[in-house]
Amino acid sequence: MSKIQELIVGAVLPAIKTIGKVEMEHVLSGIKQSHSPEIYRNTLQGLHSDFSLLKAAALKTSSSIDDGIVDLVLEAVQQSAQADGIVLS
Numbered sequence: 001m002s003k004i005q006e007l008i009v010g011a012v013l014p015a016i017k018t019i020g021k022v023e024m025e026h027v028l029s030g031i032k033q034s035h036s037p038e039i040y041r042n043t044l045q046g047l048h049s050d051f052s053l054l055k056a057a058a059l060k061t062s063s064s065i066d067d068g069i070v071d072l073v074l075e076a077v078q079q080s081a082q083a084d085g086i087v088l089s
Helices: 003-034 037-061 067-083
Strands: none
Touching (some): 003 067, 037 067
């Protein structure tokens, strides 16, 4: 990748990830509003568990995954759970 491409990606990627995180938080908010507290809690706990396992497996096997996406989902889930007093682990 050329220096110019690296600069463009370096400048744009954080914005894309921020937008993705906001979108994920919006989805979680919709789940919270549309379903019972138990379904919302189970959804957050399930997402956290699944994405944590995915990240751990990728690290152990040196697999190539986009850590940014996994981290984005984990951060959105953790923030939503914390705001609502839900224990994830």
